[in-house]
Amino acid sequence: MTDKDLIQKDLDGIYLGNLHTVEADLTLPTEGENGSSFTWTSNHNHVVSSEGKVMRPETGSGNRIVTLTVSAIKGGIKLCRDIDVTVLEKPSQIAVTGVLPVVSEVEKGKEYKLPGVVIVTKEGGIFSAVPVIWKEAPDFTSLDSGLYMISGEPLESAPEFIPVAQVTVVDKATVTDEATHVQKVRSFDLEDVHLLRSCFDDNRRRFEDFLLSCDDDQMLYCFRTASGLPVKNAEPMTGWDSPECLLRGHTTGHYLSALALCSKGSRDNVISFKHKMDYMVRSLEECQNAFQASGKYAPGFLSGYSEEQFDKLEEYEVYPKIWAPYYTLHKIMAGLLDCYEFGGSDIALSIVEKLGMWVHRRLSRCKPEQLTKMWSMYIAGEYGGMNEVMARLDGLARLDGLNSKPEYLETAYLFENEKLFVPMEQNIDTLADIHANQHVPQVIGLFEIFKHTGEERCYNIARNFWHFVVHNHSFNIGGSGEGEMFKEPDRIASYLTDKTAESCVSYNMLKLTRQLFQYQPCSMYMDYYERTLYNHIAACGDPSGPTGGTTYFMPLRPGGIKVFDTKENTCCHGTGLENHVKYQESIYFKNDDSLYVNLYIASELVWKEKNLIIRQSGDFLEEQRAAFEIDGSGFIEFRLRLPFWLQDETRATIRINEKEVEYKTQDGYALISNTFNDGDKLEIDLPFHLRLEKAPDDPNVACLYYGPLVMVIENDKQDFIELILDASLSGVEKTGSLEFSVENYRLIPIISANNGPFHAYFKLR
Numbered sequence: 001m002t003d004k005d006l007i008q009k010d011l012d013g014i015y016l017g018n019l020h021t022v023e024a025d026l027t028l029p030t031e032g033e034n035g036s037s038f039t040w041t042s043n044h045n046h047v048v049s050s051e052g053k054v055m056r057p058e059t060g061s062g063n064r065i066v067t068l069t070v071s072a073i074k075g076g077i078k079l080c081r082d083i084d085v086t087v088l089e090k091p092s093q094i095a096v097t098g099v100l101p102v103v104s105e106v107e108k109g110k111e112y113k114l115p116g117v118v119i120v121t122k123e124g125g126i127f128s129a130v131p132v133i134w135k136e137a138p139d140f141t142s143l144d145s146g147l148y149m150i151s152g153e154p155l156e157s158a159p160e161f162i163p164v165a166q167v168t169v170v171d172k173a174t175v176t177d178e179a180t181h182v183q184k185v186r187s188f189d190l191e192d193v194h195l196l197r198s199c200f201d202d203n204r205r206r207f208e209d210f211l212l213s214c215d216d217d218q219m220l221y222c223f224r225t226a227s228g229l230p231v232k233n234a235e236p237m238t239g240w241d242s243p244e245c246l247l248r249g250h251t252t253g254h255y256l257s258a259l260a261l262c263s264k265g266s267r268d269n270v271i272s273f274k275h276k277m278d279y280m281v282r283s284l285e286e287c288q289n290a291f292q293a294s295g296k297y298a299p300g301f302l303s304g305y306s307e308e309q310f311d312k313l314e315e316y317e318v319y320p321k322i323w324a325p326y327y328t329l330h331k332i333m334a335g336l337l338d339c340y341e342f343g344g345s346d347i348a349l350s351i352v353e354k355l356g357m358w359v360h361r362r363l364s365r366c367k368p369e370q371l372t373k374m375w376s377m378y379i380a381g382e383y384g385g386m387n388e389v390m391a392r393l394d395g396l397a398r399l400d401g402l403n404s405k406p407e408y409l410e411t412a413y414l415f416e417n418e419k420l421f422v423p424m425e426q427n428i429d430t431l432a433d434i435h436a437n438q439h440v441p442q443v444i445g446l447f448e449i450f451k452h453t454g455e456e457r458c459y460n461i462a463r464n465f466w467h468f469v470v471h472n473h474s475f476n477i478g479g480s481g482e483g484e485m486f487k488e489p490d491r492i493a494s495y496l497t498d499k500t501a502e503s504c505v506s507y508n509m510l511k512l513t514r515q516l517f518q519y520q521p522c523s524m525y526m527d528y529y530e531r532t533l534y535n536h537i538a539a540c541g542d543p544s545g546p547t548g549g550t551t552y553f554m555p556l557r558p559g560g561i562k563v564f565d566t567k568e569n570t571c572c573h574g575t576g577l578e579n580h581v582k583y584q585e586s587i588y589f590k591n592d593d594s595l596y597v598n599l600y601i602a603s604e605l606v607w608k609e610k611n612l613i614i615r616q617s618g619d620f621l622e623e624q625r626a627a628f629e630i631d632g633s634g635f636i637e638f639r640l641r642l643p644f645w646l647q648d649e650t651r652a653t654i655r656i657n658e659k660e661v662e663y664k665t666q667d668g669y670a671l672i673s674n675t676f677n678d679g680d681k682l683e684i685d686l687p688f689h690l691r692l693e694k695a696p697d698d699p700n701v702a703c704l705y706y707g708p709l710v711m712v713i714e715n716d717k718q719d720f721i722e723l724i725l726d727a728s729l730s731g732v733e734k735t736g737s738l739e740f741s742v743e744n745y746r747l748i749p750i751i752s753a754n755n756g757p758f759h760a761y762f763k764l765r
Helices: 003-014 198-212 221-225 252-263 269-295 307-313 324-340 348-362 366-373 388-398 406-412 418-425 435-454 457-474 503-519 522-539 572-581
Strands: 037-042 066-073 076-085 096-099 102-106 117-122 126-131 146-151 164-170 192-197 588-591 592-596 602-606 612-617 625-631 634-641 655-657 662-668 669-676 681-686 689-695 700-704 710-716 732-737 739-742 747-748 762-764
Touching: 003 066, 003 076, 076 739, 102 700, 117 418, 126 418, 192 198, 198 252, 198 269, 198 572, 221 269, 252 269, 252 324, 252 572, 269 324, 269 348, 307 324, 307 366, 324 348, 348 388, 348 406, 388 406, 388 435, 406 435, 418 435, 418 457, 435 457, 435 503, 457 503, 503 522, 503 572, 522 634, 522 710, 588 602, 669 681
Parallel strands: 102 164, 592 634
Antiparallel strands: 037 066, 066 076, 096 117, 117 126, 146 164, 192 602, 588 592, 602 612, 612 625, 625 681, 634 669, 655 681, 662 669, 689 700, 700 710, 700 762, 710 747, 732 739, 739 747
16 A cells, blocks of 8 residues: 555544534544554634544534544645534523422332432423432331321432422222233234335335445454454444444444344345345354353353443443443344344344343342443443343243243343433423433333333333324424434424434334334324334435435434435444335234224235235325225225325225225224225325424424425525415425425425435524
8 A cells, every 4th residue: 555545544544433412522543553643623623622622612502513624644645634523512501490299109018119310390391300319218118008208318400409209108009900001903024015116115225235235244343353253354344333432333233133124024135134144143153152262251241342331331431431332232132133033043042142141140230229320321321222122032032932031021120210211100201401312212122021011100101202202302304302312392493403303213213103003003103103204214315326324313404414324334324224124014004804004105915814915006105195906805994094184174085996985084094894805906095285384482483294295495595494475385386296386496305305405494484
């Protein structure tokens, strides 16, 4: 290599951490591995200095994007690289105005533990959960019936307030013999549903092609390095999976999941994906064995780094000195379980069972108060869905029939984040200023525990959380959060920036939605699912080719431009590997003779139990209708979702063999019960209409939908475009099947806005 090549390699190898949401000082390297000398300059020294010191902007002044320029010199040759850094403003310091009492009922003689948090009220009607220390709580097992008042120490964040607990001991608590909620519908296997040609199928093909092009040995690089095995001439991963990054290994977990999903659900390349999956699993087994054989690690350990990060977490080391070790572990374990569940790999189950016992041995020795503090820590304590993966492992091990261990479910309960769970159980929204994607997977985990235990508390927390996020914290595309954080409820117009709607959050919210729908199959859940799938998930994949590029944030500010990550290996790149190869998972659900049609996406369904093939044809987004052709004969109760965006005066039109039929409705679905014969066709027309939606915090800020689609204005202005529009939308003219014009501005769906700046919101004048 020439000196110029070596300099460029050093520049490309610079890794500074997650630069999308910077809060702490940066460590700026002074030299590269190939001998280049680095010097740094900043275009905003008062925000990020040339030494990497970070001075966060004051609350309310907004985040700042700073460009750091690194100059690399070697052998008299100089090259430069610009690196953009987004520095988050200081968190809001809203004054505490009160503290809610803890009110509990306990059955006489039963153990009871006061929660480690209390809920405080703040200015503006905002709630938050804060730690509490109780003064000499009694042994509740020895108390007689009656009301007991326990005081806490003054709150650290507001010492003028004294927490109080009101505990009523009763002779007999009200109990329910069985769970209130039972599973009512089931999904089809991925292999039973295949996409037909549509924009969703185009996305699927591109991402499958990208997955097939990935170097498996590169995906294994950090695991082999950490376990002392040769890397087989592979290049190291980049970005968040680079050897310097403390999150390395997380993309490999998502990659395992994506391969497993494709080995079950690919229409074209099942065998190729199965080969890649099996190679990855066997290689990770070799790494796990090498870790144990070294004598340096506890049995069962597997990671892309040593156990040091886990040690430091137990000592309360903060981010970014460590970076969410259990988050990364969850991705690895979830990927392996997917390889077992979807790909049939017994080796994958064996690996994750050993790893699950490693987690149990490690966490079961920690004191409850230690775990509480760990899981409440910002990002460092982020554990992804470890409670979900441990409960899921328990369920799969039971089905396996040989390797069931009580420790799996016991360990799932160790991931108890009271700061989130306590207020959600009480149906109180305390989401403001907490890390969004740190907490959605925790709720998914609680629901997984509910599925195995029937524990209603877990169900209620998940349901309440879903309603808060969807109805009070979601943008027009269904995504949530700004700068990775939930903001105050019903604050949308206030937070339209480049850092809105992290893709990971939507990925996980769709998972939670699927879970809840199976226990309460109503259109409310699938209305949200459609909105988010069409306008965020399907809109965040690079349409230019099989690059694997995905958006980290969906920019909803005026003049925002999508950026498709291909090298940084962010969390959203990882979830993106899965998003686009599993569109078919929620199109249909079943229950006995009932077929729930949730999404109008061209697809072919094989209903094995009824010996039927049902083909959903038509380009729904273009034609506003779907047709279902029946191959075979039998009785079917079609339940066709009637989207919330349908106008009452234009109800859906349904035909069987071209003859219009009447229908009843239930839970937001049209019911069509009929004995269908081979060749019969069922059609449904769902006319799209334009509708205006105003932001809850500023009625002058609004957005437009056309049916399920968010329509955006193509324009590079950096300020809000102002439009004269009333409720009739008479000023909007249709110029194409999915194109409109308003005041000489062009409107297109956000899924198509890939080649330039756009406005997802505008102002009314």
